[in-house]
Amino acid sequence: MTNPHFAKSLAAQLDQFRSDGVYKQLLYLDSPQSSRVKMEGHGDVIILSSNNYLGLAEEPSVIEAGVDGLRRYGAGTGSVRFICGTFTIHRELEAALARFVGCESALSYVSAWNANEGLTTTIVEEGDFVVSDALNHASIIDSIRLAKAITKCTTAVYKHSDLDDLRAKLDANRGARRKLIWTDGVFSMEGAIAKLPDILQIARDHDAIVIMDDSHATGVLGRTGRGTAEHFGVVGEVDVITSTLGKALGGAAGGFVAGPAALTDFLTQRSRPQLFSNALPPTVAASALASVQFAVAHPERVEQLRENARYFREQIIEAGFKPLPGETPIVPIIVGETSAAIRMSEMLLAEGVFVTGFGFPVVPQGQARVRCQISASHTRDDLDTAVRAFRRVGAKLGII
Numbered sequence: 001m002t003n004p005h006f007a008k009s010l011a012a013q014l015d016q017f018r019s020d021g022v023y024k025q026l027l028y029l030d031s032p033q034s035s036r037v038k039m040e041g042h043g044d045v046i047i048l049s050s051n052n053y054l055g056l057a058e059e060p061s062v063i064e065a066g067v068d069g070l071r072r073y074g075a076g077t078g079s080v081r082f083i084c085g086t087f088t089i090h091r092e093l094e095a096a097l098a099r100f101v102g103c104e105s106a107l108s109y110v111s112a113w114n115a116n117e118g119l120t121t122t123i124v125e126e127g128d129f130v131v132s133d134a135l136n137h138a139s140i141i142d143s144i145r146l147a148k149a150i151t152k153c154t155t156a157v158y159k160h161s162d163l164d165d166l167r168a169k170l171d172a173n174r175g176a177r178r179k180l181i182w183t184d185g186v187f188s189m190e191g192a193i194a195k196l197p198d199i200l201q202i203a204r205d206h207d208a209i210v211i212m213d214d215s216h217a218t219g220v221l222g223r224t225g226r227g228t229a230e231h232f233g234v235v236g237e238v239d240v241i242t243s244t245l246g247k248a249l250g251g252a253a254g255g256f257v258a259g260p261a262a263l264t265d266f267l268t269q270r271s272r273p274q275l276f277s278n279a280l281p282p283t284v285a286a287s288a289l290a291s292v293q294f295a296v297a298h299p300e301r302v303e304q305l306r307e308n309a310r311y312f313r314e315q316i317i318e319a320g321f322k323p324l325p326g327e328t329p330i331v332p333i334i335v336g337e338t339s340a341a342i343r344m345s346e347m348l349l350a351e352g353v354f355v356t357g358f359g360f361p362v363v364p365q366g367q368a369r370v371r372c373q374i375s376a377s378h379t380r381d382d383l384d385t386a387v388r389a390f391r392r393v394g395a396k397l398g399i400i
Contacts, residue, residue: 027039035378045353046385051216051247054301054302056295061290065287069285070283073089074282089286093286093288096289096292097256102236103258103260105260112256113139116143116213124147125151131180132157133184134159137184166181166199166202179209180209182211183213188216191324194228210238212238212240212242214229219248229241241258242256242257312331313331334369336366337368341370
């Protein structure tokens, strides 16, 4: 018989979540991820909550590549890579990813979370100093916490995009064996872009290593979608880039670390999430490779994404909302309390627009928001329809 108090205590906390208006309800789709989907209980819905930035999750060539990969390689490796062997599709994918982000080599992981965790905990040692932007993704935060627990390294957090604070933190740790700066390329809840050229110069001045998670920039920023480095014209200058295959590059799953060949070789030898996890399913590796190839061959898709994001931002401002400023496809609209953000998302869904409300602890207290994410696959009609729904809901809630 199971312990009756365990489930009861969890149920009580869940009831509190519901009472506070912060309980998250899963919604189920019965069609491919796209600009419009079929959602159980809601019919046809416009999606403004997907990271499917380039619309490749339903791209026929990407889907077919995944099917071909499944037929050729089967369902999976059946064990971890160094024990049972690695499929050639993984090598092809990793080479393509390295070229795409401007690094010498890349190594894939089953998730971007695993990539960040496997990187920090493997390369950091006692005597090292790791400094992280205050708004970095939770995977970066937890990877540093784990590394500190394992290695007893020194860590610090600098105020979001505050370069003077970053310099001060580095100056205070000049005696560290190695200094590592961790930053997002695009901060997912803000849509803000890291001040990468300045960070690179600060790293040179302090003999530090720059590690950038480019998950929301890969396939999004830059003329050809190569990310934050291309956006600023510094491709090849970032020491280490991590990113995801679960957003613009097909939207399935997986992540990677890119950098010097010695780094990926070292991770192959010592990174625990790599050593003790099966490789990406071949269908995912094949569809992700096709996504990279599609992005390279179709830079106009990146331009369409940029144009859609610009248009939506203009229209939502004209409607009376005040989104956080930015130039990415992430358009956050601040509404205040968590319950208000969730209520707004519920009312928008009733209008046929799916956009998620985020509150504490994902964002600070009092800064809850609905985060709109634009895709290249959105039509002008999709965006106009969504803005009209925002007008109606915003008026009912007294936001506009």
